[in-house]
Amino acid sequence: MKVNVILSPNNVDDLYFTGKTTVVIDVLRATSVILKALDSKAKEVIPVGSIDFAMKISVNSHGGQTLLCGERNTQMIEGFDLGNSPSEYTEERVGGKSIILFTTNGSKAIVKAKYSDKVFIASFNNLSTIADHLIKLNNDVEIISSGASGIFCLEDTICAGALVKLIMEKKPDIKLTDATNASLTLNEKYGKDIKLMLENCEHGKILKTNDFESDLDFCSTVDNIPLIPYFTGGEIKLLNNEIIDSQSN
Numbered sequence: 001m002k003v004n005v006i007l008s009p010n011n012v013d014d015l016y017f018t019g020k021t022t023v024v025i026d027v028l029r030a031t032s033v034i035l036k037a038l039d040s041k042a043k044e045v046i047p048v049g050s051i052d053f054a055m056k057i058s059v060n061s062h063g064g065q066t067l068l069c070g071e072r073n074t075q076m077i078e079g080f081d082l083g084n085s086p087s088e089y090t091e092e093r094v095g096g097k098s099i100i101l102f103t104t105n106g107s108k109a110i111v112k113a114k115y116s117d118k119v120f121i122a123s124f125n126n127l128s129t130i131a132d133h134l135i136k137l138n139n140d141v142e143i144i145s146s147g148a149s150g151i152f153c154l155e156d157t158i159c160a161g162a163l164v165k166l167i168m169e170k171k172p173d174i175k176l177t178d179a180t181n182a183s184l185t186l187n188e189k190y191g192k193d194i195k196l197m198l199e200n201c202e203h204g205k206i207l208k209t210n211d212f213e214s215d216l217d218f219c220s221t222v223d224n225i226p227l228i229p230y231f232t233g234g235e236i237k238l239l240n241n242e243i244i245d246s247q248s249n
């Protein structure tokens, strides 16, 4: 089993992922929001790469069963139903609904991974569950750190390093690339106090300035949502036991 961390989605093109097992991380805040939405019983999350496309596919939805969600420059987009704060995704608001999600980096990184054989969504909220599932699969893994506008970011790389560390605790013989080693080293240095790291990273500071400081509490919580979101056919749903068993064989 070899684990590679992609330090920015811009480092590779879409076809790079063909046939691979891929994990997408956007701690602040897209993948944390996806975990919260599915934990609050949203039917599915549909990640999109543009606001136009989000608008287009929402036109075909009926009866208020679809919500347009996400952000531009951290703020809710005009005409959308929800922004990109985990606290907005309560069961009352999203239960049973399809969430169309556009975000500046995270939703685009997920769409980019579409040619993968398997795509999983991770944040600090489901780290151990994802690690255990990857160990069970025993495939080579690509972990995408979604970054910020194509540029490296600390929080996603540290989350990737924390994920690799968990895998190595149970499977010490995995092969690591240079980028994976770098993510492990960064996690050693900055990953001991995740909340503090989120407060001090560039995007965390922007969120604080825009009054989203409480989102950092949710996004820094480890293993509070032991779920495996799985992206297939354009939709992110929860992996159920039937699929888990068939993937492990």
Ligand code: MLT
Binding pocket: 026, 028, 029, 030, 031, 071, 074, 084, 103, 104, 105, 106, 107, 207
């Ligand atoms: C992103 O995808 O870039 C983030 O989710 C931005 C944000 O904090 O809302």
